[in-house]
Amino acid sequence: MQRPTQIAIPTLVRVKDGALDRLGLYLSRGGHKRVAVLVSKGLSAPLPDRAAAALAGHGVEAAAWVEVADNDVESAARLFADLPKASAVVGVGGGKALDVAKYVGFLGRLPYYAVPTSLSNDGFCSPQSSLTVRGKRRSLPAALPFGVVVDTAVCRDAPRLLTLSGVGDLVAKFTAIADWKLAFHAVGEPVDDFAALMSDGSVHAVLSHPALDAEGVRLLATALLMNGVAMEVCGSSRPASGSEHLISHALDASSARPRLHGLQVGVATYLMALVQGTHADQIAALFDATGFWDAIAADPFSRAEWLAAVRAGPAVKANFYTVLSARDVLPEVDRHLTDDARLARCFR
Amino acid sequence: MQRPTQIAIPTLVRVKDGALDRLGLYLSRGGHKRVAVLVSKGLSAPLPDRAAAALAGHGVEAAAWVEVADNDVESAARLFADLPKASAVVGVGGGKALDVAKYVGFLGRLPYYAVPTSLSNDGFCSPQSSLTVRGKRRSLPAALPFGVVVDTAVCRDAPRLLTLSGVGDLVAKFTAIADWKLAFHAVGEPVDDFAALMSDGSVHAVLSHPALDAEGVRLLATALLMNGVAMEVCGSSRPASGSEHLISHALDASSARPRLHGLQVGVATYLMALVQGTHADQIAALFDATGFWDAIAADPFSRAEWLAAVRAGPAVKANFYTVLSARDVLPEVDRHLTDDARLARCFR
């Protein structure tokens, strides 16, 4: 008998203004009375208080309330080992706290509720946790969140750079899918069309409304969420991450001052789109409309660091074919950094 | 223990030019040697021959090759009862054949491969079959296809009206979701946010590229496909069908000459969007760009029939709250049919 493919999806999804204040309602409806809460260290007031009040308002006890500053796997393992009896893990805040909370939930096979307070990347709903292992960033297998609660009003109020970072991480899907197809033709790596179409469609949805207003933030949250599901569909990060992520990872390892993940990824995406010869116009237009270019130009990247990162990219991840593996793209990249008017503003 | 929600998704998805000619390859890779093929009666040459050649080319035997003209449930049951030993059911062509083939696959708990040759509605990848029971059209529970093979070149070559019908069926997601939210507020019917966001996002993806060229057809196919999955996510047709479908169903039952499903649905969607007070501009712009209005204006609807259909709409489906249940919309509808310049062209 052939069974259809089954995938896990988030059981609870709420993407709306004021969702943060309803967190306790969602948890108690889900049968939870005692949960472990992991919050980003330094999360700006009054968000932690609002989360705490939301729980208390529905009689959901925080069996643990931990501020997370580090995202090394040992910290996550320690948090798991010390976890008090709780029926769910809740992560509130940004990248590191959500990655750690997701991993703690995975280790405990407990339902994990992601409550991002900004949309700076697609990690809030992906089936991996980005953690450091012995000082080196790795993407460790985990599970999709059981619940995703995005308070769109909170995310709109987040620093604009964070939202732009999310836009940068989103467009990466274009180059990631192009790289995936290259990998199929070059080394036979199978492409999961369903995952690829889901990812591609999610970027197009945002392109239909290139603004960071209420509707734009809602579409961005949805698109990033659908990308997480696309990764679960195919069981890899291929629909979300390609050569542009290799460059960003190389920068993280070597740059004197690494920037927000999605800012690096966004510029690298545009660059790789030029190299791949597709989608560059659409990306440029979205960046124009959202002020992405201006934000980068206000604090430009180092051209030398980027050239080094492009050179280092292929070695970042073994057995991972991208356009960087296909040929020496350095000369093209060098030329684009100079000749492309938008890129030229981004580098010094 | 709380298990995450699990949904079935299509195991094989191919959306590309020339996919029809690779059908045998896909089936044989899936382990199939003998399949039952159901083809739309009158499917234009050379599509049936291409499908047959595609199978033969990879040694996949057609244990049955049946032309389907009727979509009554008794025909489907008879086809199932007479089904020869086969490991899969393949449906090739348009609406009726695909609905019947999907139902035969469901009754046999066999993998079903949908091979639409046009994109006239979202039925090719939905978990229901639209069949007539005792002369009355009903949407019967079935299962999502195991495989979806969309030859985008074939679909581009399909009569333009069919593709426009698909556009009409797609935008219905906007009004369907608005109706769903109304139903939540009015009668407490729960909304599945994940399904609603997936549906909404799929329409936006098409809005980003409002054209019926290669890219547009690919995006349309993807969007309709994602809608089918959204229905599977929530277990109902709510994310895809609301008041606009009630009007279309009423027309099917009473009109002297019912038109293509999606043409009726598309105009009804715009009308309901005006009544709901949201999304009308986006729909209008998409219809402008794709020539939808021109196609309708070339063979306008009967105003009297439509007014009757709007009146009959609420009774079409029991316990199904929409904007039609909320108030008497007849006066507004009457006014829009006259005052709205685009609608005015569509009626005589």
Add this chain to the structure above:
Amino acid sequence: MQRPTQIAIPTLVRVKDGALDRLGLYLSRGGHKRVAVLVSKGLSAPLPDRAAAALAGHGVEAAAWVEVADNDVESAARLFADLPKASAVVGVGGGKALDVAKYVGFLGRLPYYAVPTSLSNDGFCSPQSSLTVRGKRRSLPAALPFGVVVDTAVCRDAPRLLTLSGVGDLVAKFTAIADWKLAFHAVGEPVDDFAALMSDGSVHAVLSHPALDAEGVRLLATALLMNGVAMEVCGSSRPASGSEHLISHALDASSARPRLHGLQVGVATYLMALVQGTHADQIAALFDATGFWDAIAADPFSRAEWLAAVRAGPAVKANFYTVLSARDVLPEVDRHLTDDARLARCFR
């Protein structure tokens, strides 16, 4: 990515004295307020009244209450077409009603609750429905019940012949698995070891307590239930049905007076075990201990009909290899019917 095999299992299982009277509790806990109830026509008092009272006691409305006498697929389809709005289908009673109710639930993709009032065969928890199609009995694909409610006190009070029939249907797993292995060696049909071990283990569990007292009936119910799950594991009836079922089906088609399914199957199982050369002693001992032989001897079978049925067996089901396909077993069967002291009592 390789996903582990996922199978559906009954979500609610209750095997205990008095479970019938708690049916309403189970349904209301499951969120059901309106259900469709299908009851065996002629089900002995006071069982129907107890079921009705159990529902009423927890505010569960019977949107339909239908007495089922026929098990042709057309009746089932008609019941489905006329089904009022209900959130679940409940089958109460014996074979036909449960097969029809299971099929109605399957057609409606509704949760189906099986409430057998006797243990005469393994159909109450199998993923197929035994229905007649154009007068011919067929095993149609369906789904495992969502709920299985076995009132062991009710089943103990059922006519002893029904319980013995269940014993007969259970031991068939031994010969079915032996036939499956023969099919693997002869024609390469793959054996699902997990399903086979589950089935085999279920018979052994009953062998550990060869009596029809409270414990014995509980073990019998569990074993038959586990067999249904085993069929779901492998997606076929192979772990539950082999040559012994072919003989019984042939008898159903040709005998002047067919007997209870499990009585025919039980004797055929012992006969085939002799022919296969394994398990006959264990079966004989269980039949000794439970009074199975005495029950058969009290109303013996026709030797001539059985010889004809053994001859007809291989043709009953196409492409289904068993020991009957392996060689002409008639001479052996003929000899066993005479020489085996237990069998000799069963035939005239």
Add this chain to the structure above:
Amino acid sequence: MQRPTQIAIPTLVRVKDGALDRLGLYLSRGGHKRVAVLVSKGLSAPLPDRAAAALAGHGVEAAAWVEVADNDVESAARLFADLPKASAVVGVGGGKALDVAKYVGFLGRLPYYAVPTSLSNDGFCSPQSSLTVRGKRRSLPAALPFGVVVDTAVCRDAPRLLTLSGVGDLVAKFTAIADWKLAFHAVGEPVDDFAALMSDGSVHAVLSHPALDAEGVRLLATALLMNGVAMEVCGSSRPASGSEHLISHALDASSARPRLHGLQVGVATYLMALVQGTHADQIAALFDATGFWDAIAADPFSRAEWLAAVRAGPAVKANFYTVLSARDVLPEVDRHLTDDARLARCFR
């Protein structure tokens, strides 16, 4: 929509003589070319060589071949961090190696194949890993194996004490289920009937053939395997572990010389069965028939240590109600250790 409960089951199961030598065949059929192998340190010759030859014979490369001696979670995490690219994890040998390999597979979300070379407990197919965290044994959530390969000939040749330990761990299901029901009545902890019946049935299957010959070892392997699945069904160890395990864990923590898990558990099971007032006769008879009592009597336990362990039992696991929580059982236990002839032989 109510979806039926879905559980993961082992995708590949082989329980047969010679299965070890077919390991490479099973892996290559599963599409594996490079796997990580974790073997019990000190596993007796020629088993490691046979495993290696089995892989080599089908072109399956061992990307890693690690001897496992420790079962602390840090070792497992380290093995995971250093894991070379491999498509599956294979564990060969006994308890610790299998627990560590299972956990490594879980951390990597890789298919894990369990290849036990003895049947000393039910851990080879459970969804938990028994690992030490900061020196304290804990049962960490993991996943059911993707494959279970039991070479029954190898297991028959294993030291008899190991097999008897498996018998001891198996009968624990009787007292575990009794404790579960006590917990339901005392503190409302819900019982999953399906899981409980599955567990109970698995013990009965072994009772039907109380011997450690080929058939007995096959039934024992199957029963232990089904128990692992029962734990997955309900998402806890309740169907497999109750007061008898608390006593064994207390012994592990305090005894001067802890014995094999299942030997401790088996005696504790009989003792708790006496205290619970059920199943003691069946357990005693199985232990009589298999020589379990003789094996214990040859190296008796310390009465003082056991009394201390019974006293310490309730504190071993928080929020875990058993008969030990219900009343002070010390006086009864003290009496049984003296008065029960079988127990008297087991203690000094």
